[in-house]
Amino acid sequence: xxxxxxxxxxxxxxxxxxxxxxxxxxxxxxxxxxxxxxxxxxxxxxxxxxxxxxxxxxxxxxxxxxxxxxxxxxxxxxxxxxxxxxxxxxxxxxxxxxxxxxxxxxxxxxxxxxxxxxxxxxx
Amino acid sequence: xxxxxxxxxxxxxxxxxxxxxxxxxxxxxxxxxxxxxxxxxxxxxxxxxxxxxxxxxxxxxxxxxxxxxxxxxxxxxxxxxxxxxxxxxxxxxxxxxxxxxxxxxxxxxxx
Numbered sequence: 001x002x003x004x005x006x007x008x009x010x011x012x013x014x015x016x017x018x019x020x021x022x023x024x025x026x027x028x029x030x031x032x033x034x035x036x037x038x039x040x041x042x043x044x045x046x047x048x049x050x051x052x053x054x055x056x057x058x059x060x061x062x063x064x065x066x067x068x069x070x071x072x073x074x075x076x077x078x079x080x081x082x083x084x085x086x087x088x089x090x091x092x093x094x095x096x097x098x099x100x101x102x103x104x105x106x107x108x109x110x111x112x113x114x115x116x117x118x119x120x121x122x123x
Numbered sequence: 124x125x126x127x128x129x130x131x132x133x134x135x136x137x138x139x140x141x142x143x144x145x146x147x148x149x150x151x152x153x154x155x156x157x158x159x160x161x162x163x164x165x166x167x168x169x170x171x172x173x174x175x176x177x178x179x180x181x182x183x184x185x186x187x188x189x190x191x192x193x194x195x196x197x198x199x200x201x202x203x204x205x206x207x208x209x210x211x212x213x214x215x216x217x218x219x220x221x222x223x224x225x226x227x228x229x230x231x232x233x234x
Contacts, residue, residue, distance in 0.1 A: 035223070037169075044126070044228040045161075045169065045212050047221065061221040062124060095168055108157035108216045108223075109174035116168055 002027025004034075004096050004114035011120045017084040020117045022096030029077035030054040032098040033106050036070060036081040039116075040092040048094075051079060052101060086121045093118050124219045127152065127226035129212075134232040140201040143229045145213035146194060151224055153194035157216035160189060160198045164209045172211075173198060200231070208233045 007021040022034060035050040049060035053072035060068055064083075072079045079096060094117045097110035128146040135141040145152065145160075152158055158176045161169035171180055173189035176196060186201045196215070200207055213226035 037225075045163075045214075045225045047214070047223040047225060050222070059220070059222050062219070063221070097169075107174070108155075109159040109171060110161070110169075110214070111171040111174075111180065113168040113170075 002029070002032060002098060002112060004098060004112055006094075006096060006114040006117045009118040009120070011122065012086050014087055014121055014123055016086050017082055018086060018119050019080055019082040020094050020096075020119070022079045022081070022114050024077040024079075024098070029072075029074060031101055033101050034070075034072065034079040035097045035099060035110060036068075037095045037097055037110075038092045039095070040089070043092075048081070050099070052106075053079065054101065083119075086119075088121050091119065091121045124217060124221040124224050127213055127215060127224055129226040129229045131227070132230045132232065134234055135200075135203045136234045137203055137205065139203050140199060141203060141231065143198045143200075143211055143213075143231070145196040145198070145215075145226045147196075147215055147217075147224070148194055150219065151215040151217040152191065152196050152213075154218060155216045156191070158189070158191060158196040159214055160187075161212045161214070162207075162209045163212065169212065203233055205233050207231060 033052045036048040038046045051070045069082045096114040100107040160173040163169045176191045
């Protein structure tokens with residue numbers, strides 16, 4: 001079973017960008033898609049987008065289109081999420097989550113999850 | 124794409140059964156059998172409890188079950204225990220360009 005380990009907490013200024021990493025270990029990176037999910041303090045979960053690393057195909061939620069970029073480095077089994085033009089409302093915990101990729105379709109459920117990365121946007 | 128609708132809170136006594144609903148549209152919950160449920164304890168990452176509406180992953184207690192009728196999916200917890208106290212979220216695949224939509228979340232309290 002693959003495990004996902006995320007990079008550490010970040011503090012950013014409004015208007016800047018943040019890049020969070022998610023490294024897979026213990027399994028086959030190419031067998032998964034990686035989604036990113038955001039959770040603002042005291043709020044619910046929000047799907048941001050995903051990448052199919054083996055195909056280098058991305059999909060983004062409408063709410064984040066144009067501001068989020070998801071990439072993957074197959075050589076290091078690591079996915080990245082970069083969010084630009086940060087504002088205070090982007091202060092949140094960011095999770096990566098894996099979805100099994102059969103080679104033709106995804107299973108459409110998320111397991112495993114990373115431990116989360118807290119991004120704080122403050123002047 | 125609007126979030127799926129869940130009750131804000133559900134409570135029950137130990138040993139009782141509770142059901143959490145997750146209401147969407149024919150473009151998401153009603154159109155696909157790709158509804159999954161997640162349990163989240165405070166300060167922890169979500170944990171998969173049910174996938175494909177009714178299936179339980181290995182290691183998840185059989186006290187958890189899922190179902191769907193029309194545009195509403197449901198998670199039932201039977202034999203409620205203190206450890207079940209957590210937030211629960213549904214998520215569905217959707218035909219919109221935003222591929223997945225989460226529910227609003229339900230806080231389960233064990234009285």
